[in-house]
Every structure is written in structure tokens, then in C-alpha cells.
Amino acid sequence: MNYIPPSHNNNVIINTNRLTKAFGNLVAVNDLHLQVMRGDVFGFLGPNGSGKTTTIRMLLGLIRPTAGRAIIFGMDNAKQLPAILQRVGAIVETPVFYPYLSGLDNLRVVAATSGMMSGKSNDRRLAEVLEIVELRSYEKLSFRQYSLGMKQRLGIAAALLADPELVLLDEPTNGLDPTGMIEIRKLIKRLSELGKTIFLSSHMLHEVQQVCNRVAILQRGNLLRQGEVSALLQDSEIIEIRLNSEEEAIQALDVIRKAHEDQRTWLRNPRLATEADQAHIILIDAPISRSSEVNKLLARYEIFAAAIHPHEGNLEDFFLKVTTGTTGGHTGMEALAERFLHTEVGQVQKSEKES
Numbered sequence: 255m256n257y258i259p260p261s262h263n264n265n266v267i268i269n270t271n272r273l274t275k276a277f278g279n280l281v282a283v284n285d286l287h288l289q290v291m292r293g294d295v296f297g298f299l300g301p302n303g304s305g306k307t308t309t310i311r312m313l314l315g316l317i318r319p320t321a322g323r324a325i326i327f328g329m330d331n332a333k334q335l336p337a338i339l340q341r342v343g344a345i346v347e348t349p350v351f352y353p354y355l356s357g358l359d360n361l362r363v364v365a366a367t368s369g370m371m372s373g374k375s376n377d378r379r380l381a382e383v384l385e386i387v388e389l390r391s392y393e394k395l396s397f398r399q400y401s402l403g404m405k406q407r408l409g410i411a412a413a414l415l416a417d418p419e420l421v422l423l424d425e426p427t428n429g430l431d432p433t434g435m436i437e438i439r440k441l442i443k444r445l446s447e448l449g450k451t452i453f454l455s456s457h458m459l460h461e462v463q464q465v466c467n468r469v470a471i472l473q474r475g476n477l478l479r480q481g482e483v484s485a486l487l488q489d490s491e492i493i494e495i496r497l498n499s500e501e502e503a504i505q506a507l508d509v510i511r512k513a514h515e516d517q518r519t520w521l522r523n524p525r526l527a528t529e530a531d532q533a534h535i536i537l538i539d540a541p542i543s544r545s546s547e548v549n550k551l552l553a554r555y556e557i558f559a560a561a562i563h564p565h566e567g568n569l570e571d572f573f574l575k576v577t578t579g580t581t582g583g584h585t586g587m588e589a590l591a592e593r594f595l596h597t598e599v600g601q602v603q604k605s606e607k608e609s
């Protein structure tokens with residue numbers, strides 16, 4: 255995606271141009287072009303070590319890029335960082351709170367140390383943010399008694415104190431149990447309804463699919479894809495056709511391949527299922543809304559499918575496709591993607607850069 259000059263579009267909240275960070279020979283982030291639009295819940299996806307935190311740290315001005323720049327709210331963060339940060343709330347590392355103070359008192363400390371208002375308006379804001387993160391009923395409880403999910407939400411409450419337009423969250427569900435994850439998901443939706451733009455990094459595709467409208471996929475510091483979740487999901491829809499025998503499956507495959515060559519280009523990558531006992535199953539990367547067309551096509555050649563199963567797209571499949579080029583059997587794909595995402599990946603060596 256091309257760099258959009260900031261003056262041309264005020265709806266672009268984050269706009270990076272060739273953003274790059276090298277640590278010695280290791281290129282942690284390489285030539286990154288990101289566009290986050292106003293109102294997005296933007297998922298920044300990638301396996302461990304792919305450069306997500308490094309990117310967030312550059313956006314927040316915590317580290318300097320080796321090359322390229324980041325424009326936030328139309329301002330260059332190398333030049334106008336304080337003005338940008340006034341409009342941003344972020345959690346990059348687990349926030350530190352006083353264990354023996356209550357949630358409310360901890361927020362009071364944050365408000366006081368960051369020079370926010372005091373008195374009644376301050377108390378009102380504290381109550382508001384505790385309400386948003388659903389900790390109002392636990393505000394008097396000491397921090398050490400909070401669950402991990404509550405601690406994380408208190409961190410988000412602290413990031414919300416100054417009513418930021420943009421909220422940056424680095425792996426907000428890391429280490430949380432399913433209930434904690436659901437709470438964070440609900441909170442992200444609530445923040446989005448309040449008009450915030452949200453940028454969240456994650457390696458949990460399923461989580462991201464449920465809350466984000468747009469995503470960028472990073473691998474070894476390189477941007478693999480960026481776009482609307484709905485469009486990416488459509489790209490990973492699969493039609494599964496079960497035939498009555500392996501012989502019939504091979505005939506059907508031939509028909510589908512010819513149809514693909516003959517203008518039905520939406521019938522992408524027809525193939526036999528990879529599992530040994532599934533040689534009678536064909537998988538096609540194709541919009542599931544066209545399942546009946548496939549059925550009719552085969553019937554014209556007197557091939558009658560025993561069953562046709564449309565598989566909705568999911569980010570795991572999509573991710574696997576773009577990261578490994580795998581478009582094989584559907585079976586086990588999610589598990590494979592999940593394994594991949596938890597794998598520490600190797601890093602690219604610093605490449606020669608164009609000027």
C-alpha cells in the first residue's frame with residue numbers, strides 16, 4: 255500500500271512511511287507502510303519476534319527508527335511527539351501499580367503524577383474510566399487482590415484517563431484466561447463505540463478476528479498484508495466437495511481445472527484433500543456463495559457430489575496462506591497456524607536499502 259501524504263486525508267490516524275528499525279544486523283522492522291484510519295479497531299498481527307512491539311515503541315517515540323517515519327494525527331512523531339502523545343493512551347509493558355493501594359487510589363496516583371486535573375473533575379474522570387473498564391465495583395479492592403484480567407483492565411483505565419483519541423495496546427490478552435480475554439474483547443468494543451481508534455497487537459488470530467475491522471500481518475519485520483478483515487476472510491473461503499470415489503474425484507478435479515482455465519477464475523487452486531483417507535474429497539479456494547454453481551457444473555458432466563460443504567474463512571487459514579503459501583487440506587490448518595504463531599521465528603538479516 256502506498257504512503258498517503260498526511261495533508262490529503264485527516265482520517266488517517268497512523269501513517270508510517272518505510273518505517274525501519276535495525277538492532278545491529280537484525281532488522282526487526284523493515285520498510286513498514288501502515289495506515290490506521292479514524293475509528294478503526296486495527297489488529298497488528300504477527301508471531302512472536304515479528305516486530306510488533308518494536309513498531310509500537312517507534313510509534314510512541316520510545317525508540318528512534320533507523321529509517322523512515324511515523325505520522326500520527328498528521329504530525330511527524332520525530333518533531334511533534336508531545337502534541338501527539340497528548341492524544342494517545344497506550345499500554346506497551348505491564349503497567350506497574352502499588353500492590354497495597356486500591357484500584358481507585360492507584361489511578362489517583364497516575365493522575366497526580368501525570369499532572370492531570372485534581373479535585374471534583376478528576377474524581378469524575380476516575381469514576382468514568384473505572385466504569386468503562388468495569389472495575390467500579392472493585393475500586394476499593396487492593397490491587398494485589400485483582401485477577402490478571404482486572405490488573406490489565408486497570409492498566410487500560412490508566413491509559414484512558416486523559417480521554418485519548420487513539421489507544422495502543424500491545425498484546426492486551428497475553429496470559430489471560432478465557433474469561434479475562436472475553437472481558438478485554440468487550441472492553442475493546444466499548445472503546446470503539448466511544449469513538450476511539452484502537453491499535454492492538456496480537457498473535458491470537460481468533461481474538462483479532464472477533465474485534466478488529468482491519469488488520470496488518472507482519473512476519474520477520476515485513477508487512478505481508480494489510481486490509482479489511484472481511485475482505486481477507488473472503489479470500490480464505492473454501493468449498494469442499496465430497497465425491498463417491500477417488501476416481502470420480504479425479505474426474506471432477508479435471509472438470510474444475512478446465513472451468514478455471516475457461517474464465518471461471520474464481521475457482522482457485524482446486525486440489526485433492528491431503529489426508530490419505532480423503533482422496534475422494536476436493537477443496538477449492540472459492541467464495542462459498544458459489545457452492546451451488548460448482549454443484550451444477552459437475553452435474554453437467556454427470557458427476558454427482560455426495561456432499562458440498564462451504565467453509566467460512568478465518569484469519570488462521572488466511573495467515574497460514576500468506577505466511578507459508580500453504581493452501582493444502584483444510585484439516586488441521588487452525589492447529590498448524592496456532593502452532594506457527596507460538597513459534598519464535600528466525601530473523602532476516604539487514605538487507606541493502608534503497609535510499
Ligand SMILES: Nc1ncnc2c1ncn2[C@@H]1O[C@H](COP(=O)(O)OP(=O)(O)OP(=O)(O)O)[C@@H](O)[C@H]1O
Nearest residue numbers: 277280282300301302303304305306307308309601
Ligand atoms: N532492544 C533490542 N535489542 C536487540 N534486539 C531487539 C531489541 N528489541 C527487540 N529486538 C529483537 O527484534 C525482534 C522483534 O522483536 P519485537 O519484540 O518487536 O517482536 P514482537 O512481534 O513484539 O514479539 P513478542 O510478541 O514476542 O514481543 C526480535 O528478534 C527481538 O529479539
